[in-house]
Amino acid sequence: MLSSSSSTKVCFNSNCKEPLEKWRRGWRLRTGEYADLCDRCASAYEDGKFCETFHLKASGWSCCNSCGKHIHCGCIVSFHMFILLDAGGIECLTCAKKSYILTPNPAWPPPSQFLPSQHRNLKDLSMKSWRIAGSGPLPWRKAPSFFNDSGFQFELQPGMPVEVDVVHGIDRFGISERFSISSLEKKQENFFERLIDGKPIVGPSETLEDGISASNREEQHNPSVASVVKNESSTSNVSLASAFSSKHETNGLNHDCASLSQWPTLSTPMVKHVPRYNGMNSAGEAVAHTGKARGDCRGRNQLLPWHWPQITNEELLQLSSNSNSVLTPLFEKILTASDAGRIGRLVLPKKCAEAYFPLISQPEGLPLEVLDLKGKEWVFQFRFWPNNNSRMYVLEGITPCIQSMQLQAGDVVTFSRLEPEGKLVMGGRKASTTPSNQGVEATLTGNDALAPEDDKGKYKLGEINSINGLTKGNSVPARSFPVNQIAKADSGTTWSEICKSRFKVNETLEAKAICHGKRKNSILGSKGKRLRVENEDMIELKITWNQAQGLMRPSPKIVPTVIVVEDFEIEEFEQHAPIIGRPTIPAIDHFGEKIQWVQCDDCLKWRKVPANALLPSRWTCSENVWGLDRSLCLAAEKLSTEELEDMIPTISKDSCKKKKNEKQESDSVVAMEGLNALANLAIQGEEDLPASSLSGLRHPRHKLGCTCIVCIQPPSGKGPRHAQTCDCVVCKSLKRRCKTLRDRREKKQLEKEAETTYTEQVPDNDSCVDDASERNFLVSPLKGQIDLNIQPERDEEVSPGLYFGAIKCSLPDATEGNFRQQGYSSLGVGINVVDKQIQEDGTGQSNFSNRVTLDSHLEKTDVDHHLILPMDTVGSSSSTATRGTLSRQCNH
DNA sequence: CCAGCGCATGGTA
DNA sequence: GTACCATGCGCTG
Numbered sequence: 044m045l046s047s048s049s050s051t052k053v054c055f056n057s058n059c060k061e062p063l064e065k066w067r068r069g070w071r072l073r074t075g076e077y078a079d080l081c082d083r084c085a086s087a088y089e090d091g092k093f094c095e096t097f098h099l100k101a102s103g104w105s106c107c108n109s110c111g112k113h114i115h116c117g118c119i120v121s122f123h124m125f126i127l128l129d130a131g132g133i134e135c136l137t138c139a140k141k142s143y144i145l146t147p148n149p150a151w152p153p154p155s156q157f158l159p160s161q162h163r164n165l166k167d168l169s170m171k172s173w174r175i176a177g178s179g180p181l182p183w184r185k186a187p188s189f190f191n192d193s194g195f196q197f198e199l200q201p202g203m204p205v206e207v208d209v210v211h212g213i214d215r216f217g218i219s220e221r222f223s224i225s226s227l228e229k230k231q232e233n234f235f236e237r238l239i240d241g242k243p244i245v246g247p248s249e250t251l252e253d254g255i256s257a258s259n260r261e262e263q264h265n266p267s268v269a270s271v272v273k274n275e276s277s278t279s280n281v282s283l284a285s286a287f288s289s290k291h292e293t294n295g296l297n298h299d300c301a302s303l304s305q306w307p308t309l310s311t312p313m314v315k316h317v318p319r320y321n322g323m324n325s326a327g328e329a330v331a332h333t334g335k336a337r338g339d340c341r342g343r344n345q346l347l348p349w350h351w352p353q354i355t356n357e358e359l360l361q362l363s364s365n366s367n368s369v370l371t372p373l374f375e376k377i378l379t380a381s382d383a384g385r386i387g388r389l390v391l392p393k394k395c396a397e398a399y400f401p402l403i404s405q406p407e408g409l410p411l412e413v414l415d416l417k418g419k420e421w422v423f424q425f426r427f428w429p430n431n432n433s434r435m436y437v438l439e440g441i442t443p444c445i446q447s448m449q450l451q452a453g454d455v456v457t458f459s460r461l462e463p464e465g466k467l468v469m470g471g472r473k474a475s476t477t478p479s480n481q482g483v484e485a486t487l488t489g490n491d492a493l494a495p496e497d498d499k500g501k502y503k504l505g506e507i508n509s510i511n512g513l514t515k516g517n518s519v520p521a522r523s524f525p526v527n528q529i530a531k532a533d534s535g536t537t538w539s540e541i542c543k544s545r546f547k548v549n550e551t552l553e554a555k556a557i558c559h560g561k562r563k564n565s566i567l568g569s570k571g572k573r574l575r576v577e578n579e580d581m582i583e584l585k586i587t588w589n590q591a592q593g594l595m596r597p598s599p600k601i602v603p604t605v606i607v608v609e610d611f612e613i614e615e616f617e618q619h620a621p622i623i624g625r626p627t628i629p630a631i632d633h634f635g636e637k638i639q640w641v642q643c644d645d646c647l648k649w650r651k652v653p654a655n656a657l658l659p660s661r662w663t664c665s666e667n668v669w670g671l672d673r674s675l676c677l678a679a680e681k682l683s684t685e686e687l688e689d690m691i692p693t694i695s696k697d698s699c700k701k702k703k704n705e706k707q708e709s710d711s712v713v714a715m716e717g718l719n720a721l722a723n724l725a726i727q728g729e730e731d732l733p734a735s736s737l738s739g740l741r742h743p744r745h746k747l748g749c750t751c752i753v754c755i756q757p758p759s760g761k762g763p764r765h766a767q768t769c770d771c772v773v774c775k776s777l778k779r780r781c782k783t784l785r786d787r788r789e790k791k792q793l794e795k796e797a798e799t800t801y802t803e804q805v806p807d808n809d810s811c812v813d814d815a816s817e818r819n820f821l822v823s824p825l826k827g828q829i830d831l832n833i834q835p836e837r838d839e840e841v842s843p844g845l846y847f848g849a850i851k852c853s854l855p856d857a858t859e860g861n862f863r864q865q866g867y868s869s870l871g872v873g874i875n876v877v878d879k880q881i882q883e884d885g886t887g888q889s890n891f892s893n894r895v896t897l898d899s900h901l902e903k904t905d906v907d908h909h910l911i912l913p914m915d916t917v918g919s920s921s922s923t924a925t926r927g928t929l930s931r932q933c934n935h
Numbered sequence: 936c937c938a939g940c941g942c943a944t945g946g947t948a
Numbered sequence: 949g950t951a952c953c954a955t956g957c958g959c960t961g
Contacts (some may be wrong), residue, residue: 393952393953430952
C-alpha cells in the first residue's frame with residue numbers, strides 16, 4: 044500500500060473528505076491512478092465493506108441470486124464483485140466462482156445502468172501523465188493504462204451490449220481496481236489464480252474431463268487472445284497487458300503468447316484487443332469506448348473495425364522485450380498513399396485520435412514522442428485541421444519513421460501504448476506479412492473457427508463465402524468471441540460487416556467478389572478506386588449483370604440448362620461456356636435481313652456476317668466463311684466509313700429511347716463503354732495494361748508526366764485552365780482535331796438535312812448524338828489514349844472543343860438480350876472511328892488499344908449487379924460458366 | 936522552383 | 949443526409 048504524506052489532500056471518498064496526512068490506496072480510478080483514502084475508508088474498502096458503509100442509501104443494490112448477498116451494483120468500488128446473469132439478476136463473485144463457466148458472459152447492460160448518475164471524479168478522468176515531447180505531463184483524455192492491469196480488453200459495438208466474461212466484465216469500464224490491491228481482490232485471489240494457472244473455472248454443466256470447456260474446445264482453432272492475469276503491484280513485471288491473436292492456441296495455452304510472458308496463459312476467448320475508452324461523460328455516465336472521448340460524447344460510435352489493433356506477436360516480442368513494460372494496443376491504420384507519401388502526414392482516424400491522443404484545442408497541436416519497434420524515439424506533430432465542422436487529425440513528420448520501417452501504402456501502422464512509461468509506440472506491419480491472415484488482414488480473433496484458415500493463414504473463397512453465408516443477417520458481438528457466442532448474439536456488428544471491413548479483399552479476386560464495396564477494402568482508400576482498375580496482376584471490371592451477360596456469347600448450338608435463382612433465370616453452360624466474343628455492329632442489310640458488321644483485326648476492314656454468327660474475340664477476314672469474296676484482307680470493304688457512321692445513330696436510337704426511360708440504362712451506357720473498352724482491349728489481345736499507364740503519380744491512369752488534358756487539369760475541375768489562345772502542344776493538337784471533326788460534322792449535317800425523315804425521328808434533346816455521349820470518349824492528344832474519365836459538363840468548360848464527338852452511338856438494349864446477339868460494341872466502334880480520325884490528322888496512333896483507361900464513369904455506373912472480371916479471363920472461356928438471363932431488371 | 940501548410944473537395948460508408 | 953477521410957491544390961516561404 045502506498046503511503047505518503049501531504050498537507051492538502053482529502054480523502055477521496057466524497058462521504059468522508061477527511062484531510063489526509065497519510066493516505067492509503069483505494070480503488071483504481073479511470074485515469075489509472077488510485078483513490079487516496081483515509082485509514083478508515085481504506086480499511087472499509089479493503090474489508091469489502093466500503094459500499095455497505097458509505098453507499099448504503101444509494102440506489103443500485105441488488106442481491107446475489109445464489110446467496111442473497113447484497114451488492115452495490117454499478118458502484119465503482121464494488122463493480123467487480125458481481126457478474127450479470129443471463130437470466131437476469133446478479134451473482135456475487137464468490138457464487139460465480141462456483142457455478143459460472145468461464146466463457147464470455149452475458150451481455151453487459153449499458154454502462155449507465157451501473158454507474159451513479161453523478162460521479163465526483165470527473166475532474167480526474169482526463170488526468171494522465173502522457174509523454175508529450177517538450178512538455179510535461181498533459182491531460183490525457185482517457186485512462187491510458189486502465190486495461191493494463193487486468194490484461195483484458197473488450198470492445199463495444201455501437202449500441203450493442205458488451206459481452207464480457209467474469210473477469211472482463213469487472214474491468215469493463217475501466218473503473219476497477221487492481222486485483223491485488225484490496226481485500227476485495229484478495230477474495231478473488233483463488234479465482235484468479237485458477238485463471239492464471241490456466242484452469243478455467245468450469246461450470247458443472249459444461250465441465251469436461253480435461254477441464255476444458257466445450258466452448259474452449261471449439262475454440263481450439265481460435266486465434267483467441269491469451270490473457271495474462273496477475274496479482275499486480277506497482278512494480279508489475281507482467282510483460283503483456285494484452286495478448287494477441289494466435290492460431291496456435293490450443294487447450295488453453297497460447298503458445299505464442301506464453302513465450303512472451305512468464306505467466307501461463309489462459310484460453311479465454313473473450314479477451315479482445317481493442318482499445319477502450321472508459322471515460323465518463325459530463326453527466327457522469329460511463330461512456331463506452333467510443334473513441335469519442337469528449338465533446339459530444341455521443342458514445343455510440345466506436346473505433347471502426349479496421350482500426351482495431353492487430354498487433355503481431357513479433358511486435359509484441361519486440362515491444363515486450365522490456366519485461367517491465369506493458370503494451371496496450373490502441374489502434375492501427377492501413378497506410379494510404381497520402382500517408383506514405385512525401386507529405387509526411389498521417390491522417391489519423393478521428394475517433395482514434397480523439398480517443399488515444401492528447402486533447403488538443405489548437406490546430407497547431409502538440410509534438411508527440413513516439414517510439415518505434417526498435418525503441419527509437421520519434422517526435423511527431425499531432426495536430427488537426429478544421430474540416431466540415433469537424434476535425435481532421437494528422438500526425439506530421441512521419442516520413443522518416445515510415446521510411447525507417449520500410450512501410451508503404453497498404454502497410455499497416457499500429458499504435459500502442461507502453462506502460463508504465465506511457466509512451467506511444469508506433470509499429471509497422473507490411474501488408475504482405477500480416478501475421479494471422481496474410482491475405483486477410485483481419486485477425487478474426489476468436490472467430491476463425493468459422494472459416495478455418497489454410498496453412499498459410501489465408502482464407503479460401505468458399506470459406507469466406509461460408510462466413511458470409513453463415514452469418515449474413517446475424518450479428519456477432521465482436522471479434523473475440525467464440526462461435527457459440529456468435530450464435531447467441533443478437534445485436535452489434537454483423538459478421539458481414541466485419542468481413543467486409545477486415546478482409547483485405549484486394550488480395551484476392553475472390554475476396555473482392557464477395558466483400559467488395561467497403562471503403563477500407565482498398566489499401567488505397569476511397570481515391571484508390573481509380574487504382575482499383577488495375578491491380579498488379581489483374582484488371583477489375585465492374586459491370587452490371589445485364590452488361591456481363593451481354594458480353595457473354597454462348598455458342599448458338601449449345602442449349603443451356605436454365606436454373607432459377609431468386610427469380611433470375613440462369614443459363615448454365617456445362618461444357619461450352621460462353622465467351623466474351625467480338626463486338627460487332629448489328630444491322631439490317633438491303634434485303635431486310637439481320638446481319639452484323641465485324642471488323643477485321645488485321646486490316647480493320649468491316650465485313651458483313653450473319654446476325655447469329657458467333658465470333659471469337661479475335662477475328663480476321665480469313666475467318667469470314669459467310670462471304671468468301673471478302674475472306675481476304677485484300678478485298679475491298681463493302682462498308683464505307685460514312686455508311687458505318689450513319690448506321691451508328693440508327694442503331695443507337697432504340698437504346699437511347701430506352702435510356703430516356705431508364706436511368707440505369709443511361710448509366711449503363713457509360714459503363715458499357717468502359718466495359719467494351721476493356722473487352723475490346725482483351726479482344727485485341729492486350730491482356731496486360733502497362734502498369735505505368737495506370738499508375739502514374741499525378742493521375743493514376745496516366746504515366747507520370749503525362750500531359751494529357753486530364754493530367755494537366757486539376758482533379759476537381761477547378762484551377763487554372765488552358766486559355767483559348769493557349770498554343771501549347773496539347774491545345775494545338777486538340778484544336779486541330781476539333782477542327783477536323785467540326786468540318787466533318789458540318790459536312791454530315793448538310794447531308795442529313797436532306798434526310799428530313801430521319802432527323803425528325805431523332806430530335807436533338809433525345810438524341811444519343813448529344814455532346815455528353817460524344818464526350819464520353821476522349822482521345823488523348825499525345826498518346827492516342829481513350830479517356831473515359833471525362834466529366835462532360837466540366838470538361839466542356841475546360842477547353843471548348845477539346846472533346847469532340849468521336850462517335851455517335853449508344854448501346855443496344857442489353858435488357859432485351861440483343862446485345863449479346865448483336866454484339867455491338869459502342870466503344871469498339873468508337874475506337875475505330877476515333878482511330879481513323881487520328882490517323883487522318885496524323886496526330887494519333889493507331890495502336891491505342893492498350894491505352895484504354897477506365898475510371899470513375901465506370902465506377903459510378905455500377906448500379907446494378909456487378910461482375911468483377913479478371914482481365915485474364917476476359918476474352919477467354921472457362922470450362923463452366925453461367926450466364927444470367929434476367930427475367931426482370933435487377934433493381935439493387 | 937520546390938516543399939510544406941492549410942484548406943477544399945469529393946468519394947464512401 | 950451526414951460524417952469521415954483521402955487527396956489535391958493554392959498559397960506561402
